[in-house]
Amino acid sequence: MLTRFLLLLLALSLTVSEVNAEPVAGRDLSVIVVGGNSNYPPYQFLDKNGRPAGYIVDLTRAIARVMGLKVEIKLDDFGQILKGLDSGDIDILEGLSYSEARAREYEFSTPHSIIVQAIFARKGTPAVKSLEQLRGKKVLVHRGGGMHGYLQEKHYDADLVLTDSPRETLQELAAGRCDYAVVALLPAMYIIREEKLANLVPVATNVAPQRYYCYAAKKGNAELVAQMNEGLSILKKTGEFNQIYDKWIGVLEPQRTSWLVVAKYAALVVIPLSLVLMGTVLWSYSLRRQVAQRTESLSNALAELQRNQQQLVQADKMAALGILVSGVAHEINNPTGIILMNMPTLKKIFRDAERILDRYQEEEGEFTLGGIRYQRVRQEVPLILDEIQDGAQRIKKTVEDLKNFARKDDEAHKEMLDFNNVVRTAVRLVDVATRKFTNAFSATYGDGLPLVFGNEQRLEQVVVNLVMNAGQALPDPSKAIALRTWHDVATGRVMLSVHDEGTGISPEHLKHLTDPFFTTKRENGGTGLGLSISANIIKDHGGEIAFDSGVGEGTTVTLALPAAVAGRKNGQ
Incomplete structure (x- = not known):
């Protein structure tokens, strides 16, 4: 034993x-x-x-x-x-x-999850619709949780009654210690079901910004x-x-599905009864009404699904670019703004100082400033100040391009676009990286391109990906990258080609380039998603993407987009 x-x-x-x-x-x-x-x-x-x-x-x-x-x-x-x-x-x-x-x-x-916050109360407690209506009332909240910090930021400290866990929060609410509690919706529903806290109900949902x-x-x-x-x-x-x-x-969401099932079977019962009791005319009216209701429900469900999908797509994108842009853009723009604001003053100061320094030179003869002869200083300082101002303007423009690129893009939002402008913006975004890859980058933009109908940020994303892939394929900076846009009049399409003098792609790999997770650069951090995403974007725009390559012969990627209106030129 x-x-x-x-x-x-x-x-x-x-x-x-x-x-x-x-x-x-x-x-x-x-x-x-x-x-x-x-x-x-x-x-x-x-x-x-x-x-x-x-x-x-x-x-x-x-x-x-x-x-x-x-x-x-x-x-x-x-x-x-x-x-x-x-x-x-x-x-x-x-x-x-x-x-x-x-x-x-x-x-x-x-x-991997989106947390929705809700207000819970006992059945029969006066309902509230927002956090603002909780001011002056004692509110249970989990100590150290996301909502604890959020409510502290909103100055609810005096109204908060802290607990050690969401479970204790709901148990205290059910026992009547306070009238309201703020808890994440899904954990609360799980605990209520597990603990059999039948007297608790959510009285308001989405009461705070969704937390990732x-x-x-x-x-x-x-x-x-x-x-x-x-x-x-x-x-x-x-x-x-x-x-x-x-x-x-x-x-944890059985009610929504079960109500749809109930509605379905109820309709199957109501419709035959209507046929028998109310006749053909009344049955037709009832059927049209039910079809309209179901169509509206399906439309609402589809819209909700699309919104949720867009939230997750945007969250993925922000993990890669948004956090960088929101943090770094602010840090870059502040000193850049100071440079741009102070540079005109510095120019005025130097122009005024020139007269004094010129008189001093006439009286005392040649002298130096900072170890440089005054005559050279007089010639070069204005140029240096202009270069600093131009550089700051370029920094500001680059940051704006990054912010536009990382901005939430609604796939349903498409508009008439000048494709040359889209490509120019993408080239500016990768300018620093391109200069590291090659000393011979060229871009030729065709004249009189027709407009295209599309989403600007998504198309910029494709061009950025193609140029970066071309750069990564080069064995050394002496090899070139050539980008070109033109209008194929015969097919009515706007064309883009990106050619690199890189190592090329073997025939067995060429047919898999747009397969998800296929990459020949995994040891360098490649995920195999870039070309797959780009191909899907171009397909969504009604276009095509093609690859021509051989080992040691470089690679040419050709992108074709349909012109929005045949024969319509930019600016017309």
Whole structure:
């Protein structure tokens, strides 16, 4: 009996080691320690056996599998986990809400979840529709959570009653400690169902800006975050991401689906009864009415789906460019603005000083300023000031181009475009990188191109990708890149070609260039998504993209877009 008891204790200790193992000196650095909140269902929590479970836990394990990583998942109180990340005992967090303040301290992955905040109350409590209506009322909120910080920023401190977890928040609300609580919608619905808190209901949703939930590591650990990003991309491509989402998140939305099913079967019952009881005319009227209602419901559902998809696409794009632009553009524009504002004053000062210095030279003879003869200073300083001003203007223009490129682009928004202007903007964006790749870059823009109908940012993205790929293919800067636009009158299309004198592409690889995740540059950080995305963008615009290459012969990429109106010229 004693032997069986000791064996049981040993088995239990091995079972919980994944959760409770504390980092020790000399731990295996090949194992990535992933930290998470032990009480934030359905995203991450400890199950009844004390093991990590939940949506992000399954996601982490799937990423580790497809990326060949060894991970140890450690769930604990959120405050302790955050301390572990800061001390280095934990390598990366499974879930941390993105904010600009946190982005200065942590590296964030592409979002894997969108957190929606809601106000909960007991049944029968007077309803509120916004956070503003909670002022002056005692409100339960989870200490240290995303909404705690948000409400503090909005100066709700005096109204807040803090708890140690979302679960405790809802339990206290159900027991009548306060009348209202602000909790993330999905975790709250999960806890209400699990704890059978039948007297609680959401009285308002989307009461605060949606928060993106991401993997997060300390600054300087961007490589690990990049691995998580690549794993997420693979799971989305294979469909496993949706399977994990449906397992944990989809089950919390049964009412919406069940009501659609009920409506469907109710219609199947009502329509035959209408045929029997009300006749052909009344049945036709009822059928038209139901079709209109269903059409409206489907339209609303499609619009909601498109909005959600655009949010995730935009979040991916911002992970790559938006954070850079929002942070760096501000830092660049401030000193650039100071230069542009002060430069006219400096020019006036120097012009006034010239008269004094000229008289001094007449009286005292030749002299030097800063070790340079005055006559040379008099000739070159105005030119130097002009160069500084022109350089600052160029910096400002480049930053504006980056901000426009990273701006949220609505795929439904297309307009008549001057394709030459689109290409010029893209060339400016990659100007610095291009000069590193080659000493012989040329761009020839055809005259009188017809307008094209499209999305400016998406087309800029394609041109940037083609020029960057051409540069990366060059063996040394002596090799050239040539870009050209023209109008193919015979086919009524606007054309772009990008030719490089690079190493070329082998025939077996040429047919796979636009396949997702296919790349010949994976050792240099390539993901194999650039040309696939570009091909889809051009296809969406009704165009075509073609490749002509041979090993050692360079590569030519040709892009064709239909003219918006045959024969219509720019500026007409």
